[in-house]
Amino acid sequence: MIKDFIKAHPTDVKSFIIGKDIINQILAQPGCAGIQFHNAINEKGEKTLVYIGLDNNGAPMISYKSIDIEGNFAHEDGIVGDKVAPNSDEGWWGFFD
Numbered sequence: 633m634i635k636d637f638i639k640a641h642p643t644d645v646k647s648f649i650i651g652k653d654i655i656n657q658i659l660a661q662p663g664c665a666g667i668q669f670h671n672a673i674n675e676k677g678e679k680t681l682v683y684i685g686l687d688n689n690g691a692p693m694i695s696y697k698s699i700d701i702e703g704n705f706a707h708e709d710g711i712v713g714d715k716v717a718p719n720s721d722e723g724w725w726g727f728f729d
Contacts, residue, residue: 654711667684681714683712
């Protein structure tokens with residue numbers, strides 16, 4: 633499937649690298665059941681991904697309820713990841729030529 637994509641779209645971004653720390657932070661949010669990845673365009677006009685946690689109903693976790701240090705209910709902003717590194721044409725991609 634990867635070879636087919638590269639053959640069909642030779643000038644397109646081939647992959648993205650996302651660090652495990654941000655994935656773990658998103659999944660560690662209270663009530664997070666998974667992550668959804670969205671195609672996007674960054675501030676440089678390049679293809680990228682935006683990723684956001686989903687609750688058990690599949691709704692994006694834009695915010696979630698928490699309890700602050702004083703025991704009061706609070707609303708926290710959900711974590712939205714948007715910093716990825718496009719993989720270069722070098723390295724292991726040669727395997728798919």
